[in-house]
Amino acid sequence: MSVNSISAYAAQTAAAAAATAGSNSAAAGNANSQLALTQSDFLQLLVTQMQNQDPTQPTNPSQFINEFSALSEVSGINSMSNSMSTLSSSMSSAQILNGTNLIGHTVIASGNSAGLAAGGSITGAVNVPAGTSALTVQVADASGQLVRTFSVPAQTGITPFTWDGTTNSGSAAPAGTYSFSVTANTNGSPTSLTPELAYQVNSVTLDPTTNSLTLNTNGGSLPLSSVSQVM
Numbered sequence: 001m002s003v004n005s006i007s008a009y010a011a012q013t014a015a016a017a018a019a020t021a022g023s024n025s026a027a028a029g030n031a032n033s034q035l036a037l038t039q040s041d042f043l044q045l046l047v048t049q050m051q052n053q054d055p056t057q058p059t060n061p062s063q064f065i066n067e068f069s070a071l072s073e074v075s076g077i078n079s080m081s082n083s084m085s086t087l088s089s090s091m092s093s094a095q096i097l098n099g100t101n102l103i104g105h106t107v108i109a110s111g112n113s114a115g116l117a118a119g120g121s122i123t124g125a126v127n128v129p130a131g132t133s134a135l136t137v138q139v140a141d142a143s144g145q146l147v148r149t150f151s152v153p154a155q156t157g158i159t160p161f162t163w164d165g166t167t168n169s170g171s172a173a174p175a176g177t178y179s180f181s182v183t184a185n186t187n188g189s190p191t192s193l194t195p196e197l198a199y200q201v202n203s204v205t206l207d208p209t210t211n212s213l214t215l216n217t218n219g220g221s222l223p224l225s226s227v228s229q230v231m
Contacts, residue, residue: 099204108229134185
């Protein structure tokens with residue numbers, strides 16, 4: 001086998017290892033197990049080449065150095081791939097640990113609907129812009145029927161509000177899912193604002209592909225990134 005053949009073979013293996021390092025940890029493990037050229041194989045090829053080279057035309061020593069450099073590159077990339085796999089596993093463990101600490105807690109997160117327990121209430125908040133003189137919250141049931149409208153004192157910044165679970169007639173609203181909309185009178189013009197509501201965290205789910213954490217709450221599934229406050 002010629003020096004050029006081994007060099008080309010090593011270059012192909014280095015490229016395969018580089019592609020493996022950029023994939024996820026599971027794919028990296030499978031790809032690494034399929035690399036055809038190990039250190040032992042590489043050295044055996046070099047020894048065989050030296051034993052069968054033409055004595056009158058010995059191989060240039062610098063070419064051997066280049067081949068050893070290619071082998072070192074392959075080993076380094078494989079080592080980096082293993083390190084990335086370990087780091088990914090550590091991040092997953094940390095995400096799960098952080099998520100389990102939220103179970104049983106109430107979080108404030110972006111959302112316009114939440115579940116009302118019998119005789120209960122729903123707490124929320126809204127980011128009020130400067131220049132707001134009035135703030136109105138409307139509550140609708142699952143069919144879209146308006147059940148309650150109430151005002152909240154306007155203040156710039158995060159403004160909390162609470163629906164006590166009663167209808168406009170003063171009776172208790174039945175348990176169920178209710179949606180919220182917030183309107184602000186800002187500088188004389190009506191402006192719709194996005195509410196944030198309180199949710200009870202019941203469990204958490206980790207996506208093994210993206211390592212993103214999802215909170216399973218009484219108001220449905222929420223991404224951890226949507227949480228602005230833990231109560």
